[in-house]
Amino acid sequence: MMFRHAIALAVGVIVAAPALAQDAEMAKCELDRPVVFADLNYGSAQFHTAVASRIIRDGFGCEVDSIPGDTIPLINGVARGDADIIMEIWTANPAQAWVDAEADGKTVALGTTFPDAIEGWFVPTSVVSGDGAKAPDLKSVADLANYTELFEDPEEPGKGRFYNCPAGWHCEVVNTKKLEAYGLADKYTNFRPGTGEALAAAAEQAALRDKPAVFYYWGPTWLLGKYDFTKLEEPAYDASVWKAMMDSDHPTEATASPITKVIIGGNTEFTKAAPKLAEFLKSYASTNAVTSTALAYMRDNDASPDEAAVNFLKTTEDWTRWLPASAVEGVKSNLGE
Numbered sequence: 001m002m003f004r005h006a007i008a009l010a011v012g013v014i015v016a017a018p019a020l021a022q023d024a025e026m027a028k029c030e031l032d033r034p035v036v037f038a039d040l041n042y043g044s045a046q047f048h049t050a051v052a053s054r055i056i057r058d059g060f061g062c063e064v065d066s067i068p069g070d071t072i073p074l075i076n077g078v079a080r081g082d083a084d085i086i087m088e089i090w091t092a093n094p095a096q097a098w099v100d101a102e103a104d105g106k107t108v109a110l111g112t113t114f115p116d117a118i119e120g121w122f123v124p125t126s127v128v129s130g131d132g133a134k135a136p137d138l139k140s141v142a143d144l145a146n147y148t149e150l151f152e153d154p155e156e157p158g159k160g161r162f163y164n165c166p167a168g169w170h171c172e173v174v175n176t177k178k179l180e181a182y183g184l185a186d187k188y189t190n191f192r193p194g195t196g197e198a199l200a201a202a203a204e205q206a207a208l209r210d211k212p213a214v215f216y217y218w219g220p221t222w223l224l225g226k227y228d229f230t231k232l233e234e235p236a237y238d239a240s241v242w243k244a245m246m247d248s249d250h251p252t253e254a255t256a257s258p259i260t261k262v263i264i265g266g267n268t269e270f271t272k273a274a275p276k277l278a279e280f281l282k283s284y285a286s287t288n289a290v291t292s293t294a295l296a297y298m299r300d301n302d303a304s305p306d307e308a309a310v311n312f313l314k315t316t317e318d319w320t321r322w323l324p325a326s327a328v329e330g331v332k333s334n335l336g337e
Contacts, residue, residue, distance in 0.1 A: 059327030111284030225292030
């Protein structure tokens with residue numbers, strides 16, 4: 001247990017004794033040690049870690065701690081028992097470290113962080129629906145061939161502009177293959193912004209200015225939480241078509257990316273030692289939209305993950321369904337902190 005004695009004060013995670021520790025009616029933690037989170041170093045996971053940390057601290061009377069880091073080392077840490085909980089395991093293409101640990105019985109799948117992580121090609125919703133929509137018949141990627149003028153590339157008149165991922169990202173390769181497979185490579189400039197922030201900025205400007213733009217993006221993200229975009233339809237995900245597309249230099253058929261279910265992972269011994277905590281984590285169930293909204297809140301308010309967690313716990317009641325009434329009261333009584 002090499003990390004047990006490490007001081008890990010990850011941003012946004014509450015590391016403290018329960019606020020009501022001296023209250024005789026305070027819930028007693030099932031463990032005589034802190035519950036340790038594997039604190040993944042990106043926004044959506046940090047938000048959910050903060051939510052679960054507050055609930056376990058204030059609802060179940062436990063101390064909480066965290067180990068910040070990257071996916072593979074933290075999965076291995078959960079498998080060893082150095083950490084108890086990791087809030088995001090992406091199941092569509094799970095890390096081999098998780099597959100191995102689960103097969104060996106060292107880890108177990110718990111609740112659903114969000115079942116609907118998405119990626120695809122988007123346009124501002126105002127372009128395709130509502131009063132003044134410039135392209136009300138634009139529904140799918142197959143329709144884009146008819147809208148090159150609407151999405152005109154200012155540097156290549158006569159072509160539309162498709163905002164791809166930056167060069168070097170895996171999604172850039174996927175989207176480039178899709179442009180060819182959908183017969184759009186000669187009709188749209190395959191524009192690759194220099195950075196992820198530049199891609200987000202192009203989409204944000206289109207939303208703010210009510211300007212046509214077609215771009216690749218994914219969720220949960222602050223961008224999809226803050227603005228109203230419509231995802232264009234693609235042929236339903238087909239694993240064999242996807243593989244053929246990725247294996248070909250000149251694909252003629254493409255498919256949508258799979259919708260990804262993201263789950264909570266737990267150390268097996270932890271779940272046995274703390275069945276009430278395990279039951280809470282099994283009941284945890286958020287969505288892509290809720291997570292994107294939280295990320296937008298963090299960006300707009302320069303808020304920490306814990307501040308976003310407090311806002312979520314104060315402004316919604318969805319989370320109360322995950323808990324017994326006594327735990328709900330414990331959480332609510334500490335939201336003023």
